[in-house]
Amino acid sequence: MITMNKVSKHYGSFQVLADCTTHVNKGEVVVVCGPSGSGKSTLIKCVNGLEPFQSGEITVNGVSVGDPQTNLSKLRAHVGMVFQNFELFPHMSIAQNLTIAQIKVLGRDKAEAEVKGMQLLDRVGLRAQALKYPGQLSGGQQQRVAIARALAMDPICMLFDEPTSALDPEMINEVLDVMTELAQEGMTMMCVTHEMGFAKRVAHRVVFMDHGRIVEDDHKDAFFANPSSERAQQFLAKILQH
Amino acid sequence: MGYSWNWGVFLQPSATGDDTYLGWMLYGFKMTIGLSLSAWLIALLLGALVGVLRTVPSKTLSGLAMAHVELFRNIPLLVQLFLWYFVLPELLPKDLGDAFKQSHPVVQQFISSMVCLGLFTSARVAEQVRSGINSLPPGQKNAALAIGFTLPQTYRFVLLPMAFRLVVPPLTSEFLNIFKNSAVCSTIGLLELAAQGRQLVDYTAQPYESFITVTLAYVLINVVVMFGMRWVEARVRIPGYIGGGH
Ligand SMILES: Nc1ncnc2c1ncn2[C@@H]1O[C@H](COP(=O)(O)OP(=O)(O)OP(=O)(O)O)[C@@H](O)[C@H]1O
Numbered sequence: 001m002i003t004m005n006k007v008s009k010h011y012g013s014f015q016v017l018a019d020c021t022t023h024v025n026k027g028e029v030v031v032v033c034g035p036s037g038s039g040k041s042t043l044i045k046c047v048n049g050l051e052p053f054q055s056g057e058i059t060v061n062g063v064s065v066g067d068p069q070t071n072l073s074k075l076r077a078h079v080g081m082v083f084q085n086f087e088l089f090p091h092m093s094i095a096q097n098l099t100i101a102q103i104k105v106l107g108r109d110k111a112e113a114e115v116k117g118m119q120l121l122d123r124v125g126l127r128a129q130a131l132k133y134p135g136q137l138s139g140g141q142q143q144r145v146a147i148a149r150a151l152a153m154d155p156i157c158m159l160f161d162e163p164t165s166a167l168d169p170e171m172i173n174e175v176l177d178v179m180t181e182l183a184q185e186g187m188t189m190m191c192v193t194h195e196m197g198f199a200k201r202v203a204h205r206v207v208f209m210d211h212g213r214i215v216e217d218d219h220k221d222a223f224f225a226n227p228s229s230e231r232a233q234q235f236l237a238k239i240l241q242h
Numbered sequence: 243m244g245y246s247w248n249w250g251v252f253l254q255p256s257a258t259g260d261d262t263y264l265g266w267m268l269y270g271f272k273m274t275i276g277l278s279l280s281a282w283l284i285a286l287l288l289g290a291l292v293g294v295l296r297t298v299p300s301k302t303l304s305g306l307a308m309a310h311v312e313l314f315r316n317i318p319l320l321v322q323l324f325l326w327y328f329v330l331p332e333l334l335p336k337d338l339g340d341a342f343k344q345s346h347p348v349v350q351q352f353i354s355s356m357v358c359l360g361l362f363t364s365a366r367v368a369e370q371v372r373s374g375i376n377s378l379p380p381g382q383k384n385a386a387l388a389i390g391f392t393l394p395q396t397y398r399f400v401l402l403p404m405a406f407r408l409v410v411p412p413l414t415s416e417f418l419n420i421f422k423n424s425a426v427c428s429t430i431g432l433l434e435l436a437a438q439g440r441q442l443v444d445y446t447a448q449p450y451e452s453f454i455t456v457t458l459a460y461v462l463i464n465v466v467v468m469f470g471m472r473w474v475e476a477r478v479r480i481p482g483y484i485g486g487g488h
């Protein structure tokens with residue numbers, strides 16, 4: 001579904017990504033982790049072309065992201081993305097947040113989009129909030145809406161960039177539950193997250209990054225049992241203490 | 243002080259005989275309003291466009307937009323007015339220039355003033371719009387693009403609706419400025435409010451009545467604009483939304 005081959009990116013002389021090669025198969029859940037500044041967000045934003053990269057190749061469902069001929073908007077419409085800060089559109093009600101792209105991008109009619117939106121709100125347990133505005137919801141609720149908004153586009157895969165790290169601890173689980181359910185239904189997912197419990201339960205593979213490089217790319221059991229690099233061992237030791 | 247007040251002066255027939263002095267004042271008032279509103283329309287539309295272009299990825303477009311802002315913001319308003327009124331008609335293609343010069347003097351003055359004030363203010367509006375867009379959280383643009391919006395759709399549905407809410411207060415002061423700046427247009431002979439005030443003094447020697455009235459008229463305009471913009475602000479307020487960018 002997603003392939004990356006020797007992707008490199010730099011800002012001036014600063015190398016953000018160096019020869020990153022990995023893939024996400026259909027129905028697979030891949031967790032990306034690593035220390036702050038290691039390039040995780042940059043990597044995941046390259047997948048849907050939000051960040052340009054200078055060399056290497058990325059394909060999503062067979063379409064090359066870096067190819068100037070590619071219609072990126074069309075590609076992105078079917079690649080869901082969830083951000084650390086939710087990024088709901090604050091001037092629209094929750095219902096409008098869920099329908100606007102269905103209508104303006106996919107060309108669905110309003111009634112159809114509304115039905116779809118309500119189904120998904122139901123699914124994340126927020127049907128009652130449809131007429132509220134994002135500023136009136138808690139962080140955890142906003143993030144669940146953001147997931148529903150992405151799902152409303154019938155994505156072929158989902159990208160998550162630290163979806164729980166801006167949340168108060170008591171709200172983390174409500175978001176992880178939604179993500180877990182999605183994974184169990186067979187959604188293809190690439191998740192940047194430090195939630196190692198989630199990774200252990202749900203992920204198929206774990207990618208570990210450091211200084212713009214993919215240092216480990218393992219089956220999750222292998223990763224947690226004995227990471228091959230020292231850097232990943234240290235990282236795990238630190239993060240599992242908490 | 244030997245000043246003799248005479249508010250009745252406004253009801254006297256004017257020197258030219260076809261109107262009262264109150265009529266003169268009203269003419270100036272209407273001229274100020276008509277000029278300022280039409281210039282504001284230009285400033286708002288053009289300023290929004292230029293402000294948006296200043297934030298787009300294309301270096302050519304944002305460069306052009308920056309040139310527009312620097313040009314119209316940094317040349318003194320009075321100089322710009324003279325350029326539009328005296329110089330531009332000479333530079334136009336001959337037919338157009340002649341047509342302009344043969345039109346009624348009031349039309350010439352009005353059009354020059356409107357274009358001048360509109361462009362001058364558009365540069366200032368553009369700066370407000372640009373800073374409004376730039377103060378939105380950067381993730382908003384990414385979220386809009388990520389869901390499949392094209393760049394124009396991203397501006398239309400996500401960035402501009404929020405940016406405009408943020409810039410209503412600074413735009414209010416630009417809107418007020420355009421009324422005040424319109425007084426400059428009396429220098430090319432346009433008989434707007436301030437000019438009519440001065441004329442009245444020349445003809446009636448009642449400066450206090452005249453300028454008190456002119457001042458009150460400007461105050462009235464200010465009050466109406468401020469209430470209007472407050473109303474707009476309240477209309478577009480978003481439930482639960484606190485503050486600008488984070
Ligand atoms: N526009 C930019 N210009 C220069 N450097 C940048 C830019 N954006 C990101 N970087 C740098 O690139 C590196 C990778 O950033 P990135 O956000 O991908 O890291 P991350 O792994 O997601 O970190 P975090 O866990 O803090 O989110 C960082 O060192 C960052 O400072």
Ligand SMILES: [Mg+2]
Binds near residue numbers: 040041042161162
């Ligand atoms: Mg990050």
